[in-house]
Amino acid sequence: MANVIGVDVGGTKIRAVLFKNNKAVKIKEIKTQAKKGKAAVIKNIVSAIKSVSDGKIKGIGIGMPGPLDSKKGIIHNPPNLPGWKNVPIKDILRKKLGMKIIVENDVNCLALSVLKLKKSKNLIALTLGTGVGGGIIINNKIYEGRENAGELGHIIIDKNGYRCNCGNIGCLEEYASARAIQRLAKQRKLKVTDPVAVELLAKKNKRAKQVYEQFAADLAAGIKTINHSFNPELIAIGGGIAKADFLIKKPLMKILNKDPLMKPPKIIFLKNPNLGALGASLLLN
Numbered sequence: 156m157a158n159v160i161g162v163d164v165g166g167t168k169i170r171a172v173l174f175k176n177n178k179a180v181k182i183k184e185i186k187t188q189a190k191k192g193k194a195a196v197i198k199n200i201v202s203a204i205k206s207v208s209d210g211k212i213k214g215i216g217i218g219m220p221g222p223l224d225s226k227k228g229i230i231h232n233p234p235n236l237p238g239w240k241n242v243p244i245k246d247i248l249r250k251k252l253g254m255k256i257i258v259e260n261d262v263n264c265l266a267l268s269v270l271k272l273k274k275s276k277n278l279i280a281l282t283l284g285t286g287v288g289g290g291i292i293i294n295n296k297i298y299e300g301r302e303n304a305g306e307l308g309h310i311i312i313d314k315n316g317y318r319c320n321c322g323n324i325g326c327l328e329e330y331a332s333a334r335a336i337q338r339l340a341k342q343r344k345l346k347v348t349d350p351v352a353v354e355l356l357a358k359k360n361k362r363a364k365q366v367y368e369q370f371a372a373d374l375a376a377g378i379k380t381i382n383h384s385f386n387p388e389l390i391a392i393g394g395g396i397a398k399a400d401f402l403i404k405k406p407l408m409k410i411l412n413k414d415p416l417m418k419p420p421k422i423i424f425l426k427n428p429n430l431g432a433l434g435a436s437l438l439l440n
């Protein structure tokens with residue numbers, strides 16, 4: 156079986172992984188340098204791919220931030236890749252690398268890897284980080300809707316709440332991303348400089364705990380809507396904030412278990428950094 160490369164392109168890091176029978180055998184992670192613009196990011200993607208390639212690969216699967224057109228491989232205008240507008244990344248990379256390229260939304264890729272590993276046929280992947288992303292698997296397949304289903308970060312949880320970067324008011328993303336942790340910490344006079352608030356995890360004082368309790372309560376509101384809409388077997392939570400699972404999971408489950416309408420799905424937190432790239436590589440199967 157030929158080897159494949161999966162690439163996870165995020166707003167801050169690009170991770171390229173060479174897979175042999177779905178096992179990671181070579182990994183390269185470099186900075187995205189999103190602020191330097193499109194040409195720099197594309198150069199970094201190519202360089203990451205070349206440094207893991209063994210010359211025997213059958214293709215490359217790439218997870219990119221949405222919104223995008225996965226069939227044509229066109230990236231529309233992702234908020235965390237400034238300067239990208241309707242970029243035909245699939246054609247660009249095929250010309251540069253001379254290989255089969257498949258492009259998919261990054262959170263859909265994560266959802267595909269969970270599908271492969273956990274074998275739940277209906278599942279949702281959520282990423283909690285700079286923003287909040289979603290991927291929906293229904294009956295073992297990515298659900299794309301007309302094109303961009305799964306923008307679960309933009310479920311409205313408070314119509315009178317904070318304004319989201321997307322322009323709507325009260326999106327889950329404003330309450331379950333790193334911005335939310337920063338805001339909740341500030342309200343409690345806790346100073347946080349790290350974007351995912353790692354310092355706060357180490358503090359272990361009462362106020363820091365309260366930050367994550369409120370965060371969990373807000374996340375629960377979004378997860379209830381997801382459960383009521385899709386009733387999946389599994390919700391898998393990834394992204395940088397997943398490392399706070401030991402603070403989030405207990406208060407989250409306490410609220411979800413009291414849902415009078417329906418039982419919550421199984422909730423797991425993902426910490427393996429290769430999962431996004433694995434899911435991207437699975438696109439080639």
Ligand SMILES: [Zn+2]
Pocket residue numbers: 308309319320321322323326328
């Ligand atoms: Zn929004």
